[in-house]
Amino acid sequence: xxxxxxxxxxxxxxxxxxxxxxxxxxxxxxxxxxxxxxxxxxxxxxxxxxxxxxxxxxxxxxxxxxxxxxxxxxxxxxxxxxxxxxxxxxxxxxxxxxxxxxxxxxxxxxxxxxxxxxxxxxxxxxxxxxxxxxxxxxxxxxxxxxxxxxxxxxxxxxxxxxxxxxxxxxxxxxxxxxxxxxxxxxxxxxxxxxxxxxxxxxxxxxxxxxxxxxxxxxxxxxxxxxxxxxxxxxxxxx
Numbered sequence: 001x002x003x004x005x006x007x008x009x010x011x012x013x014x015x016x017x018x019x020x021x022x023x024x025x026x027x028x029x030x031x032x033x034x035x036x037x038x039x040x041x042x043x044x045x046x047x048x049x050x051x052x053x054x055x056x057x058x059x060x061x062x063x064x065x066x067x068x069x070x071x072x073x074x075x076x077x078x079x080x081x082x083x084x085x086x087x088x089x090x091x092x093x094x095x096x097x098x099x100x101x102x103x104x105x106x107x108x109x110x111x112x113x114x115x116x117x118x119x120x121x122x123x124x125x126x127x128x129x130x131x132x133x134x135x136x137x138x139x140x141x142x143x144x145x146x147x148x149x150x151x152x153x154x155x156x157x158x159x160x161x162x163x164x165x166x167x168x169x170x171x172x173x174x175x176x177x178x179x180x181x182x183x184x185x186x187x188x189x190x191x192x193x194x195x196x197x198x199x200x201x202x203x204x205x206x207x208x209x210x211x212x213x214x215x216x217x218x219x220x221x222x223x224x225x226x227x228x229x230x231x232x233x234x235x236x237x238x
Contacts, residue, residue, distance in 0.1 A: 017140050017163060020045065020064070028127055036116045038124055040081070040091075044137040044165035045069075045107040050152065061152045068158050069102055071142075077161035081111045083123050085138055085166045090120055100160070107137060109165050123167055134170060138163040 031037035047068065050061040080089035081098050091098035091111035099110040113120045126132040143157040 017138055020051075020062075020136060020139075028124055031112060034112075036114055038113050038115055038120075040109070040111045040113055040124075040127075040167075042109055042135050043106045044109050044135045047102075047104075047106040053153070057150070060150060063152065063154050064106070064158070065154055065156045066104075067102060068155055069100075069107055069160060071157060072159045072161060073100055073102060075161065077159070077163070079160050079162075080164045081109070081113070082164045082166045083119065084168050085136065085164060087119060089164075090114075090117070090123070098165075100165070107160075107165070109135075127167065132167055132169060134168050136166045136168040138166070 027041050029039045029041075031039050045064055047064050047066045050063045053060055053062045077093060077100070079093045079098060079100060081091040082089065090113045093100065097112045101108045101110075113124075115121050115124060123132070137160060139158040139160045140163065141155055141157075142159055143155075145154050145156060146152070147154075
């Protein structure tokens with residue numbers, strides 16, 4: 001019988017901790033009443049989005065299944081926020097400065113970090129400059145399954161206890177784009193899918209009615225809809 005090396009579960013292999021990095025949405029915001037504090041929010045993992053992995057047998061797709069972290073999160077894991085999975089902890093679940101949760105997108109993080117620290121300031125500046133725009137998590141695989149032809153590995157349960165969530169240089173999963181909240185959005189760099197997603201989110205937020213198409217595929221009120229969006233954005237900025 002042929003056995004893939006990666007087919008050995010983390011439990012059977014002595015609970016080996018692995019890492020996965022993703023271009024996941026995160027944001028940076030000031031914390032009201034705390035001049036030295038900033039809040040970092042985002043996703044350390046994106047669920048149900050395949051990404052490419054390799055082992056000694058070649059290439060395969062890996063997917064983190066929905067709710068794969070439900071059990072470990074219910075147990076109050078000891079998890080820290082790091083930069084590139086290294087250095088001193090910047091936020092910690094046991095200190096109350098790091099909160100983890102699951103939603104339909106993946107593993108969401110909400111951390112309060114102290115900008116009195118030089119490493120935290122460097123991280124925030126890099127995020128605002130767009131030099132760092134991805135996240136990752138270090139975890140242990142508890143349960144997994146493979147497709148019959150070993151072309152897809154599905155992680156159905158992981159543990160993040162004594163693991164970490166990290167802001168990282170490079171990610172593995174191109175499921176989503178990343179922007180820091182304090183950085184201007186470059187619309188010209190968005191592909192069609194990302195631009196469409198952004199428009200749908202803005203439309204829902206500002207109750208923008210999508211114009212009905214007319215003959216020839218054109219829209220009769222595109223300009224007025226965009227003007228309405230700009231006006232409502234301007235009101236928020238005022």
